[in-house]
Amino acid sequence: MTAKSGSSTGRSANAPCPLAEMPPFRVLPAELLDKLSAISRRRNLERNATLIDIGKSANVVGCVMKGVLRMSKTLVDGQQQIVGLLVAGDIFGRVFDGDFPFSIEAATDCEICLFPKAEFEALMEHWPELEKLVILGLLNELDSAREWLGLVANHRTVEKVAGFLVFLHRRWAFLAEEEEQPGGTLIDLPIKRQDLALFLGTRPEAVSRAFHALHDKGHIRIVTPYRFLIVDFEALDRISGQSVSQLDVHRALASGEGPR
Amino acid sequence: MTAKSGSSTGRSANAPCPLAEMPPFRVLPAELLDKLSAISRRRNLERNATLIDIGKSANVVGCVMKGVLRMSKTLVDGQQQIVGLLVAGDIFGRVFDGDFPFSIEAATDCEICLFPKAEFEALMEHWPELEKLVILGLLNELDSAREWLGLVANHRTVEKVAGFLVFLHRRWAFLAEEEEQPGGTLIDLPIKRQDLALFLGTRPEAVSRAFHALHDKGHIRIVTPYRFLIVDFEALDRISGQSVSQLDVHRALASGEGPR
DNA sequence: TCGCGTCATTGACAATTCACAACGATCGCG
DNA sequence: CGCGATCGTTGTGAATTGTCAATGACGCGA
Structure with a gap:
């Protein structure tokens, strides 16, 4: 999984995440929140730490609790092409899909919450609310990307x-x-x-x-x-x-x- | 211009769509395909016809069968900003969400297949396969948008x-x-x-x-x-x-x- | 068939950005 | 406390694009 900058993880790695505090999750029923918390792993990232390397298998779904992450592709000459930013409340992950087509790195010090993909997907199948959350999250990302497109087109x-x-x-x-x-x-x-x-x-x-x-x-x-x-x-x-x-x-x- | 060419729909409006022919739908079980076909409405669009007007409520989910559609925002000065293209096989629709933040117009003559949003969502809740399809479709759109971003950033x-x-x-x-x-x-x-x-x-x-x-x-x-x-x-x-x-x-x- | 409008193409010039370089500010570290 | 590295800022000429204008090709309808 996401091997990386070694030990920025700290000892709070296995502590459950205060998911209920994050806006997108607030609407979920308490029982589902409990189940999510049960499979969640908290993780701290230092600035410039790599969370997910492009191409590498990363069977996780996650939510940004604090900080800003950048999604980027690295071209052959080492130059980076940034394709998006993740901020607190954003959900990331290739649910039901393969690997990430980009890397994810911490633009600032970050706190994130990770779920094993398989278990997250299993929860989705039983909880339409979670499925809804994921879909709305994707629509949100999509709007964000298109807004960026408008900016860059200037x-x-x-x-x-x-x-x-x-x-x-x-x-x-x-x-x-x-x-x-x-x-x-x-x-x-x-x-x-x-x-x-x-x-x-x-x-x-x-x-x-x-x-x-x-x-x-x-x-x-x-x-x-x-x-x-x-x-x-x-x-x-x-x-x-x-x-x-x-x-x-x-x-x-x-x-x-x-x-x- | 694009005066929503009213009834380019023709009499084939209520004919079921050959969904099984579209790549994304091929993987679905026959029973689900039948149910989808039952609620589907086929529609033909002439070039430059408007399918969805920005802001207007459009309670539909759809799939492009043939042709190319463009998604665009109209800025205050009347200029259009194109934010994406839809081609055969693409699924569009704000599942579980509100209205479209952009218009959709036919860039070429098109054949599309429409589903009432509420009924489509109802099907999703019972068929995880459909939910998966929608999520993969969104991921695909997202990748597409980000690829565009890379292009425009040049x-x-x-x-x-x-x-x-x-x-x-x-x-x-x-x-x-x-x-x-x-x-x-x-x-x-x-x-x-x-x-x-x-x-x-x-x-x-x-x-x-x-x-x-x-x-x-x-x-x-x-x-x-x-x-x-x-x-x-x-x-x-x-x-x-x-x-x-x-x-x-x-x-x-x-x-x-x-x-x- | 002709006329008309839309669209692609081309040219010329001004405006803006790029590329390269140097300088200065800030921060972490020994 | 000074050193070095990273990053932001600023300056300059060269390259590219935006802009305006005109022309030509094509399709459509009278």
Whole structure:
């Protein structure tokens, strides 16, 4: 299974996961939660640790509890192509399918919860609720990937970067990664410039220039290279050219859909 | 334009679909196939007809029997952003979820098979095989979307276009859209230049130039604007940047070399 | 058959990004 | 406390694309 950076696992490896705390799982009946907890293994990952290597068999299904993971393909020359990010609440795993067509690495320190694939699938067959959860999770991932596609399809780097900030703001709104501030919303960037550049289909230099262009226009404020203050969200949304408001539906899933 | 060509449906609307002929459904037990057929409605779509309007409630699950459909979002400025294509064998539908966050239109004349969502979901709860089918279908869509992401993330238009051809060749290999020819493989392009440009994050002019650049290098042959002959598949794969270094490709192109 | 509109193609120029390089800031470690 | 490595930032010329405009090919309907 996921052999990797040795012992970032720690001794909490076998402790059951507080699944009930994660938004997507909240809707599940208590009995199912118990069964899930019973087969769950907790795991901590240090930044840059590899969870799943492309091609290698990885018979696990998992859920991100904390942190950010990146999914990427490694091309023959060693260059990485990032194909997606996983954040808290996201479920990953090739249920009923073969191996992952990409690697999964920790972009930040992470806490994740793993289930043996076979046992997870067995549970799915008996619990339609779990099956529903998986399907909704996949639809969510799909929407996310397509939203990214829209971002990357933009021509100017400023549009991509602005769209990226909008994306962060909208999609991870329920996470503790943002804080309200007198001047706007504070956003922490989970990945470094080079990764972001790869993801957006550009170069680190262009990303840097774009951030500073937005800064100079007064739309954002660069607190540190990894922390931004969103001053004028509307402006970013306008620049990104993505002004679509129909995606709010799925976020109900991610946010636990309890309220309202 | 796309005025939902009302009743292109014809009188074959209620005829059962030959589901058993579609690859994804072949594995299902006969009894389930019968039940699916019982609730299925066949439908024909003319090119540019709208199947599903964004935002509108569409309580259907469907399968493409023939032709190509495009999924797209319409941005505030009226521009379309294409987020995916559906080809024969693809299953679409927001199972257990709300409305579509995009529109679906026929890129070519199409034959599709529709199921009422509620009844389809009911079948899923009793037939794990169907559930499995849906999940695998979603995983497939996800892979497809991520592959697109890799394409669009490329910088040069030649890389995007080359990657697109590779994508067509690999992903729809089982379709009758390609034919073997003495000189290579014949591929039919299901969408026009402008759509492709939107999809690849560039302009029609650039797409055109890229196609002709590949033509001039001898890697493809443009039979008609919608029909290409793949002469040197390896070269395309190399140029696409999905399997080799983009730097090498740049140099290879710059020096004007052919296949090794 | 002719006329019309759509679409692909091509050309020329401006705008933007890439690529290469150097510099500076930050952080961990001895 | 200084050293080195990593990363972010900035500057410059070269390459590529976006943009605007015009032309030509094709299909459709009158």
